[in-house]
Amino acid sequence: MRLHHLTVTAFGPFAGTVEVPFDDLSEAGLFLLSGATGAGKTSVLDAVCFALYGDVPGERSAAKRLRCDQAEEFTAPRVVLEATLAGRRFRLERSPAWERPKKRGSGTTTEPAGVTLSELTDGGWTPLSSRIDEVGHLVTRLVGMNLTQFTQVALLPQGRFQSFLRARSEERHQLLQRLFRTGRFEDVERWLGERRRSLRRTCEAHDQRVEVLLGRIGEASGASAPEHPDDQPAWSQELAEVAQAFAAETARRQEVAATEEEQARARLERARAQRAAFTRLSAARQEQQRLDEQSASVAAHEQEVALARRVAPVLPVARRAERAGRARHAAAAAVAQLPAALREVGAARAAQQHATEAAVRIQEALPLVRRLDQLRADAGDGERDLDRLTAEVAAAEQRLVVVEASRELEQLEARLAAHERSAELAEQVAAAREGLLEAREETLRARGHVLDVRAARIEGMAAEIAGALAVGMSCPVCGSAEHPQRAEPTLFSPDEADERAAQVAADDAAMVEQLRDNELRDLTTLLARAHEAAGEEPPVLLAAAVEAQEARLQGRPRTFGDPARVAAELRRLAERAAATRARLEAVRAEMAAAAERLEAVRSEVGEGSLEGLLAGHRAAREQAHAAVEQLEQLVAAQGEHDTAAAELATGLREAGWEDVEQAERAARPAQHVEQLAARVAAHHRRRAACEAVLADPGLAEVRDLAETDLADPEEAARTHRERLAALGRVQSEHTVWASRAERLRALATQLGEELAAGAPLRADLDLTTRLAAFVEGKSPDNSLQMRLSAFVLAYRLGQVVAAANERLARMSDQRYVLEHTGRRGVGETRGGLSLAVRDDWSGESRDPATLSGGETFVVSLALALGLADVITAEAGGAALETLFVDEGFGSLDAETLDDVLDVLDSLRDGGRVVGVVSHVAEMRDRIPTQLVVTKSRHGSTLAVSG
Numbered sequence: 001m002r003l004h005h006l007t008v009t010a011f012g013p014f015a016g017t018v019e020v021p022f023d024d025l026s027e028a029g030l031f032l033l034s035g036a037t038g039a040g041k042t043s044v045l046d047a048v049c050f051a052l053y054g055d056v057p058g059e060r061s062a063a064k065r066l067r068c069d070q071a072e073e074f075t076a077p078r079v080v081l082e083a084t085l086a087g088r089r090f091r092l093e094r095s096p097a098w099e100r101p102k103k104r105g106s107g108t109t110t111e112p113a114g115v116t117l118s119e120l121t122d123g124g125w126t127p128l129s130s131r132i133d134e135v136g137h138l139v140t141r142l143v144g145m146n147l148t149q150f151t152q153v154a155l156l157p158q159g160r161f162q163s164f165l166r167a168r169s170e171e172r173h174q175l176l177q178r179l180f181r182t183g184r185f186e187d188v189e190r191w192l193g194e195r196r197r198s199l200r201r202t203c204e205a206h207d208q209r210v211e212v213l214l215g216r217i218g219e220a221s222g223a224s225a226p227e228h229p230d231d232q233p234a235w236s237q238e239l240a241e242v243a244q245a246f247a248a249e250t251a252r253r254q255e256v257a258a259t260e261e262e263q264a265r266a267r268l269e270r271a272r273a274q275r276a277a278f279t280r281l282s283a284a285r286q287e288q289q290r291l292d293e294q295s296a297s298v299a300a301h302e303q304e305v306a307l308a309r310r311v312a313p314v315l316p317v318a319r320r321a322e323r324a325g326r327a328r329h330a331a332a333a334a335v336a337q338l339p340a341a342l343r344e345v346g347a348a349r350a351a352q353q354h355a356t357e358a359a360v361r362i363q364e365a366l367p368l369v370r371r372l373d374q375l376r377a378d379a380g381d382g383e384r385d386l387d388r389l390t391a392e393v394a395a396a397e398q399r400l401v402v403v404e405a406s407r408e409l410e411q412l413e414a415r416l417a418a419h420e421r422s423a424e425l426a427e428q429v430a431a432a433r434e435g436l437l438e439a440r441e442e443t444l445r446a447r448g449h450v451l452d453v454r455a456a457r458i459e460g461m462a463a464e465i466a467g468a469l470a471v472g473m474s475c476p477v478c479g480s481a482e483h484p485q486r487a488e489p490t491l492f493s494p495d496e497a498d499e500r501a502a503q504v505a506a507d508d509a510a511m512v513e514q515l516r517d518n519e520l521r522d523l524t525t526l527l528a529r530a531h532e533a534a535g536e537e538p539p540v541l542l543a544a545a546v547e548a549q550e551a552r553l554q555g556r557p558r559t560f561g562d563p564a565r566v567a568a569e570l571r572r573l574a575e576r577a578a579a580t581r582a583r584l585e586a587v588r589a590e591m592a593a594a595a596e597r598l599e600a601v602r603s604e605v606g607e608g609s610l611e612g613l614l615a616g617h618r619a620a621r622e623q624a625h626a627a628v629e630q631l632e633q634l635v636a637a638q639g640e641h642d643t644a645a646a647e648l649a650t651g652l653r654e655a656g657w658e659d660v661e662q663a664e665r666a667a668r669p670a671q672h673v674e675q676l677a678a679r680v681a682a683h684h685r686r687r688a689a690c691e692a693v694l695a696d697p698g699l700a701e702v703r704d705l706a707e708t709d710l711a712d713p714e715e716a717a718r719t720h721r722e723r724l725a726a727l728g729r730v731q732s733e734h735t736v737w738a739s740r741a742e743r744l745r746a747l748a749t750q751l752g753e754e755l756a757a758g759a760p761l762r763a764d765l766d767l768t769t770r771l772a773a774f775v776e777g778k779s780p781d782n783s784l785q786m787r788l789s790a791f792v793l794a795y796r797l798g799q800v801v802a803a804a805n806e807r808l809a810r811m812s813d814q815r816y817v818l819e820h821t822g823r824r825g826v827g828e829t830r831g832g833l834s835l836a837v838r839d840d841w842s843g844e845s846r847d848p849a850t851l852s853g854g855e856t857f858v859v860s861l862a863l864a865l866g867l868a869d870v871i872t873a874e875a876g877g878a879a880l881e882t883l884f885v886d887e888g889f890g891s892l893d894a895e896t897l898d899d900v901l902d903v904l905d906s907l908r909d910g911g912r913v914v915g916v917v918s919h920v921a922e923m924r925d926r927i928p929t930q931l932v933v934t935k936s937r938h939g940s941t942l943a944v945s946g
Helices: 022-026 041-053 132-143 147-153 158-166 169-180 183-221 229-293 295-311 314-336 345-459 461-467 496-534 539-553 563-605 610-655 660-666 670-694 713-775 788-811 853-874 894-906 921-926
Strands: 002-011 014-020 030-035 078-085 088-095 098-101 108-111 114-121 124-129 816-821 834-839 844-846 882-885 913-917 930-934 941-945
Touching: 002 022, 002 041, 014 941, 022 913, 030 041, 030 921, 041 078, 041 088, 041 132, 041 147, 041 913, 041 930, 078 132, 088 132, 114 132, 124 132, 169 788, 183 229, 183 713, 183 788, 229 295, 229 670, 229 713, 295 670, 314 610, 345 496, 345 539, 345 563, 345 610, 496 921, 788 816, 788 853, 816 853, 853 882
Parallel strands: 030 913, 030 930, 882 913
Antiparallel strands: 002 014, 002 078, 078 088, 088 114, 098 108, 114 124, 816 834, 834 844, 930 941
């Protein structure tokens, strides 16, 4: 992986757009990312991580606040990274989710996160994906690492590796597991434990099922189960066979009882059928005798029904002819009461048409009267609105003149003030530049003093060593315990405290120089902004322009506002006045047209009240309409009467009646006729039923028998009940034994299956228990007493330590060596991941917590580089051509710093680019190519130097 170019907008501390040309920095191989504390050095690395993975490392990810607070409110945060991944060049453009102001109304709305991945092909960028999850999977596959591994390999966080160096085994276990993705081994441990518990629960459930089955067998048979499991299957089978034998015996007895019950039931049914046939034959003979006695009266009823049915069709026609005559007489009397002019249908309809047309014309004119009154009122309102809007337009024109003059006057005064501010800032810049030069000279003097003190101390180092010797103590140089002639210090020989004090003074002078440099940069920026605000026009011309604008105001007070808004208001008022004027003209035109139409109507309907004229015409229309209806009713009544009379004559002739009076004498009520007809029909049905019963061949058996010759049904029923009760008793006994035999047979089968299934379960439980104890480190077979996951991580940690020692030897002048030990630390519950540092000068191993600040940094950096090498190999040897090393160099002395920089410089082999992140002033002298981050109130900026 090689980074080429990074563009950052409104991200982290960068309010605007900044660019990082990694290709330019790559020419030096080693560059410094420097800047004041809080300027945004780490934010550059965050931008790289965000572009690749859509997230930032460490605790900053939990804040979910990536957009710069100083950015313009509508500027979207964005990171664009061009990089080569797996030999292919890509461009990743990402934007985090952020809150932007709503385009309409107040408040904010959430813009979702977005991403675009493009590849450089054939000289152009080809989009590959814009889905966040898809881009994440593709980048992880191309880089060969996830975010956690990338931040440990490509971005070496020195501070976090100090924590890793001094961590307890449990904490180191968690970090290594995330980096090497060895969670699958803990999954194996967890799976075996869960498998062991599951098998134990399954075996316990199996034992419970066996106990339940034994209890059910004992409950069904009344026998106790044998204690030994091997005897239980044969015992259950024997009980099932005994129950089956009893069931077979009761089945034979049930067949005999069923045969006897069936014979008794047949005798009972035959006795009941004979008794029912005899009773039916006797009832039919009696019913036939009664019907013979009623024959004469039934014949009279039949004749009466026939006459009534002949007269039924004639009577309705006679009633209708009578009603039609009465209707004709009433219609003729009503027509005689009409006026003579309306006794003809044509004249009445013409009068109705004339009255209707006149009423319609008057009805159409009534809305014209109301509309004319409304238009007169609208014209008055429009004239008043037009006068008011004309006054408002004039006032708005005057206000626009004042606002424009006030705005121009304010801008001119601001430019005059900027001229004055520029003069003040120019003096401050000159003073700050002199202060920077003095601070720089002081820094050079302090650094020279440090070198002088260090040289003097080296010359007097023999005396310093001699001063630390005691009687009998071996010399650290020659090893002798005799000290015949010790070196004596001179009067002004510096010691370690003098050298430290000189270094502190040099660091303080460098810090003062940095502050003076930042102050000069801030003042220079302010001066440039003041010049830009003042413009190129001289102050004299600006003052004359101010006087001209004040004269334009003519003594009126300043009115501050937006001239565009006032002009828009003026246009709106002018448009409203024009619209009101056009509306007034339209109202006046409509008034003239309405008055003209109203005059035309009055010329047709006459003078007077339109409402009175309308009422008169409506009354005439109703009278004419009533006359038409009465004349039509008379014609209809005459036609109805003639038709009814003709139908009546035809009906009398066809029914055989001489006149209506003869037919009415034969008429009977309809209900009475229906009752007589029902009696006649019922008589004939009963006679037919009696004859059918007397002729039934099934009654031949009892036709000649007396009642004393019949079988007794009660005696037959008593015998059948006795046989049925005996059958029920045998059936109950058979059901009990058959059910018991079936249940015992099924329980015996289930018991055999459960006992057969239990053996492999217990074997599986035994194997799983032994294997789970082994991987948990609790088995005697596990000689290391170490969990599987800890064993794998211990092997990985050994690889990391071996890789780290290759660089630690160079950086510590062959003094320190990292050791991986399986001993469990004090208070630790997990072993196998402990670290120690062996000091080859003394031959003793030390706890990492006893190292000094500089020693801790050196060991931590070596450990970080070693872990980076191992993870890179673990990821398949992914080429990482861009590497960053974060802070911690301020704790090193000059010699150790040289060794560390040599190691970092060696990382450039093969074209690798190494970026060192530090704010230490001495690093700026040692690394000429620099990416400088500068902070200000308006956001941080980036610049490349060297």
